Amino acid sequence: MPERARQLAYLQRMGIEAWVRRVPPTAEAPMEPAPPAGAMSSPAPQSVADDAVAALDWTALRERVLGCTACQLHATRTQAVFGVGNPDADWLIVGEAPGAEEDRRGEPFVGRAGQLLDAILRAAGQDRRSAYIANILKCRPPNNRDPEPEEIGCCQDYLARQIALIRPRLILAVGRIAAQHLLATDQPIGRLRGRVHRWGEAGIPLVVTYHPAYLLRSPGEKRKAWEDLQLAMQSAREPVEAAEQ
């Protein structure tokens, strides 16, 4: 199937009608300039965990996460959910925290929201083997409540190390919790969408979009999610040097 036809088919599966006018993201949402050399454009993660996490390789990091007891969530989890995908991925998807199904199966985004995320990824020419998917929290908060700041603090070195090992071309933050934490802001998600942020010292492009669970509840917002995805695709195609100054 030609690329365009395949993309339209995936859009339909996302619940987006093919006649939606695609606004070139650049016209409305120019990429923010890369930070000057040495400058930080986004949060320097404040470590409350063990500094040595920053030196772990994939195997040691996974072991550390799976055995982590740094916060109260370890007592109620079935298992920690480390992340899944290609360790050399161009796209890193960051969600909030495992839900019941993820806690049971040990993989992020495997419930209903995960099926929509898979469709979103396919629309971008990605899947869960080519991209990498991780969460802000590695353990499920009871009853899917919002993560506590202390829990996020205990987990953030793990995600920072995953990002450092992957060195993605693009981070797609799905949902308010992921976006606000990665950008160290309390701005609402509606203000964070529609432009390209930068994460960390490497200035990795970061695009914010709605959480697939929200899109399942509010299908009318899928058009905006498609615009976010276009912005992400465009950003991931930009030359890497722009993000590494």
Ligand code: URA
């Ligand atoms: N929601 C998330 O944010 N992450 C998951 O892994 C599952 C649901």
